[in-house]
Amino acid sequence: MKQLEKDVVIRTTGLRKEYNLGVIGSGTLRRDVQSWYAKKRGREDPNRKIGTEAHEKGEIFVALKDFDVDIKRGERVGIIGANGAGKSTFLKLLSRITSPTEGEIAYRGRIASMLEVGTGFNGELTGRENIYLNGAILGMTKAEVDNKMDEIIAFSECETFIDTPVKRYSSGMFVKLAFAVAAHLDAEILIMDEVLAVGDMKFQRKCIDKMRQLAIDENRTVLYVSHNMSTIQDLCNRCLVLSHGEKIFDGGVDEAVALYLGGEKDASISYHYEDDKYKYPVRSHEINLTDARYVGLTTNRFQGAFQLPLELGWTYLKDVENVGLRIEIMDYKHYPVTAYLLENIHSGKKGESVTKRFKLDITDLAQGNYYTRYVFFRIETGANTVEDIEYAVGLTIYKNPVNDGEARWKKAWGSMLNPGIELTE
Amino acid sequence: MRDDITYINAKSKLFSVNFRELLKYRDLIWLMVKRDLVNSYKQTVLGPIWIIINPLLSTSVFTIIFDVIAGISTDGVPPFLFYMAGNVLWSFFSECLNRASSTFLSNARIFGKVYFPRLVMPIAGIVFNFINFVVQLSVFVILVVIFTLIGSNVHPNWLLALTPVLVLQTALLGTGIGLIVSSITTKYRDLKILVTFGVSLLMYITPVVYPVSKVPESFRWLMLCNPVAPIVETFRCAFLGSGEFHWVFWLLSLAVTAVIVFFGVIVFNKVEKTFIDTV
Numbered sequence: 001m002k003q004l005e006k007d008v009v010i011r012t013t014g015l016r017k018e019y020n021l022g023v024i025g026s027g028t029l030r031r032d033v034q035s036w037y038a039k040k041r042g043r044e045d046p047n048r049k050i051g052t053e054a055h056e057k058g059e060i061f062v063a064l065k066d067f068d069v070d071i072k073r074g075e076r077v078g079i080i081g082a083n084g085a086g087k088s089t090f091l092k093l094l095s096r097i098t099s100p101t102e103g104e105i106a107y108r109g110r111i112a113s114m115l116e117v118g119t120g121f122n123g124e125l126t127g128r129e130n131i132y133l134n135g136a137i138l139g140m141t142k143a144e145v146d147n148k149m150d151e152i153i154a155f156s157e158c159e160t161f162i163d164t165p166v167k168r169y170s171s172g173m174f175v176k177l178a179f180a181v182a183a184h185l186d187a188e189i190l191i192m193d194e195v196l197a198v199g200d201m202k203f204q205r206k207c208i209d210k211m212r213q214l215a216i217d218e219n220r221t222v223l224y225v226s227h228n229m230s231t232i233q234d235l236c237n238r239c240l241v242l243s244h245g246e247k248i249f250d251g252g253v254d255e256a257v258a259l260y261l262g263g264e265k266d267a268s269i270s271y272h273y274e275d276d277k278y279k280y281p282v283r284s285h286e287i288n289l290t291d292a293r294y295v296g297l298t299t300n301r302f303q304g305a306f307q308l309p310l311e312l313g314w315t316y317l318k319d320v321e322n323v324g325l326r327i328e329i330m331d332y333k334h335y336p337v338t339a340y341l342l343e344n345i346h347s348g349k350k351g352e353s354v355t356k357r358f359k360l361d362i363t364d365l366a367q368g369n370y371y372t373r374y375v376f377f378r379i380e381t382g383a384n385t386v387e388d389i390e391y392a393v394g395l396t397i398y399k400n401p402v403n404d405g406e407a408r409w410k411k412a413w414g415s416m417l418n419p420g421i422e423l424t425e
Numbered sequence: 426m427r428d429d430i431t432y433i434n435a436k437s438k439l440f441s442v443n444f445r446e447l448l449k450y451r452d453l454i455w456l457m458v459k460r461d462l463v464n465s466y467k468q469t470v471l472g473p474i475w476i477i478i479n480p481l482l483s484t485s486v487f488t489i490i491f492d493v494i495a496g497i498s499t500d501g502v503p504p505f506l507f508y509m510a511g512n513v514l515w516s517f518f519s520e521c522l523n524r525a526s527s528t529f530l531s532n533a534r535i536f537g538k539v540y541f542p543r544l545v546m547p548i549a550g551i552v553f554n555f556i557n558f559v560v561q562l563s564v565f566v567i568l569v570v571i572f573t574l575i576g577s578n579v580h581p582n583w584l585l586a587l588t589p590v591l592v593l594q595t596a597l598l599g600t601g602i603g604l605i606v607s608s609i610t611t612k613y614r615d616l617k618i619l620v621t622f623g624v625s626l627l628m629y630i631t632p633v634v635y636p637v638s639k640v641p642e643s644f645r646w647l648m649l650c651n652p653v654a655p656i657v658e659t660f661r662c663a664f665l666g667s668g669e670f671h672w673v674f675w676l677l678s679l680a681v682t683a684v685i686v687f688f689g690v691i692v693f694n695k696v697e698k699t700f701i702d703t704v
Contacts, residue, residue: 020703097538097539099435100435105433109428119535125463132452
C-alpha cells in the first residue's frame, strides 16, 4: 500500500475486473456436485452442453483491464465510452459494490455514489423520512442530515409534498429529491452515473451548476458518466474515454468528445457512391449522386482562408427541373453549424449525367473536424415548399488551427472564427 | 475535508468485521428498522397490534391442538403459558433466521447500487425482530404475573437472570444460520426452499409444543444436542419453573452458537465482496 500524494484523491493501479460468461454453475447444488464428482473421477461432465468443449475455467469477460488513473482533488472528470466499455464497472468498483479481480484502488475521504436515482427510496415512507434513509444509506448520520434538511428540501423543489409518501411522487420529483440528497452529502468524492437523464432541462441545469459549484468552491471531486456530451462538456474539466475495458484517452474534454463521437477519422478526398452506403433514404427517386471529390487536392485538411473546390457528379433518374444544392456543415457532435445554398443549378432529362464544380468558402470555419451532407432539392412550383430529392454523406472537412492563438483558445472557440471585437471606450 | 485513505482490493481478511464502520452506520440500522416497522403495518387496520395478535392466535391454536385434542402433558403448568413461552421464543428464533437468510437475495437491488456495510441488513433484522419479541414478551410476562397471583402452578425463579443471555443467544444463533444460508443461496437457490420448511420441521424436534420430560430418556441427550432445544427449555424453566435446567447442554449450545456465528460471518464476508456478479 503506497501513500497518496497530497492532491491525489483517487488512484487506481493495475485495476482489472473479470466476469464469468454464461450461466454460473448449473444453478442447483445437485448438478454442481455431479459435475464436480465426474471431473474428479476423470469422466465427462454430465451437465456440459452437448457439442461444447470442456474447459477448466469458464469463459471470462474482461470488463476492465490495466486501468491506471490518478484523479486530483477538485477535478470534474467525465467518463465516456460506448455501452460495455467499462464505465459502470469502474464506478461499481470505486463505490465498493463489487471487488476488483486484480489491482487496487486507493481513495481519500468519503465517496458518495449515485449509480441510480433514488436507490433505497421506500414508497411507503414520506419524502422527509426518505431523505433520512437515503442520507444514511449514503453514509451520513442523522445529525448531518438534520443540518442540511432545509437546504435539501429547498433544492429538491418538493416542499409541498415532503410529508407525502414518495409512492405518490412523479418520476421527476423522485429524481429531484434523490439528487438533492446526494448533492448535499459531505462526501469528498461524488460519483454520478447518468442520473440526470430523467429530470427536466431546468433541473438538469441546476444540478450541473450545483456539481460545478461543489467542485470549484468546496474542492470536491466529481466523477460523472453520461452519454450526453453537452452535459459532459458543460460540467467536466477532464475526460476519460474508455473502450473495451481500456482507457484510450485521458485529457481535455473537447478532444475526448471528438475522439468518442468522431470514431474513425475520415481522410478521404473523394467518394464514389456505388451503393447506398452513404445515402439517406428519400421518397422520390429523381437524382442519383454518383461522385464527390475535392478537385486538385491531396488532403482534406485545410488552413486559414480557403476556397474549397468541390466536384459533384450525378445522374437523373427522371426529368427534373431547377435542381438546387444544399451543403450542410456539422461539427464533430453532428450539430449543424451552417449550410451553403445554391438554387436552380441545373435542369436535366432522364438518363442524363452531369458533373459540376463548386467553390465553398470555408474561411470562417474555426479549427476542427466537420462533417458534411450533400442535399439536392427542388422547389415545388405553386406551393413554396422544398422537396429533398437526394441526400448523401459528404466528404469531411478538417480545419487546422491558423495560429497559436486559435490552438490555445480551442476550448472556448466553437465552430465559427472570431468575427472581431474591439475595446471602444 | 477528511483525509483518511481507503484501499479497495481483491483480497479480504478471513474474519474482519469493521465494528467502527458499523457504528458509523448505526443511524442507517435504526432507519432500516423504522422502515420495516412502517412497511409492515402501513395501510392495515389494526397496525402494530398484529405483533400481539399473532402469538396469541397461534398459542391458542397450539393449546387447542396439543392440549385439548392431543392431550400432551405440559409438566403441570397452565397449557396456554407453556405454549406461549415456547412460541414467543421460537418465533423470535425463526424470524431472525428467515430474515438473515434472505439478506443477499432480497437486497440484491440496493446492494447492487450503493455501498454500506452489508451486515447492516441482518443487524437491522435482529433489532426489528427484537422489538416484536419484546412486545410479545411483555404480554407473556403480564400473563405470567397474573397466573402467579391467582396461584396457578407457575414459579418464576433465579434462572430469569439468564434471560438476556438466552435472548441474545437466540438472535445470534438464528442470524448465524441465516447468514450461512444467505451466502449459499446466492449460488444455490434450492436452499431457500429447504430453509422455509426446514425451519418449521425444526420446530418439532425442539421442545416447543412438548416438554423435554416427555421425550424418552434414551433419546433425550440427542434432542438436547439441537442447539435451540436447551435455550427453549431453559427459557421456559426460568419463567414457569417447569422442566429442568440442562446446563451442560446449554453450554454446548452456547459453544455451537459461537461457532456458527463465527463461521457465518466468515462466509458472509467472503460472499459480500462479489455476490453481485453472480446473484
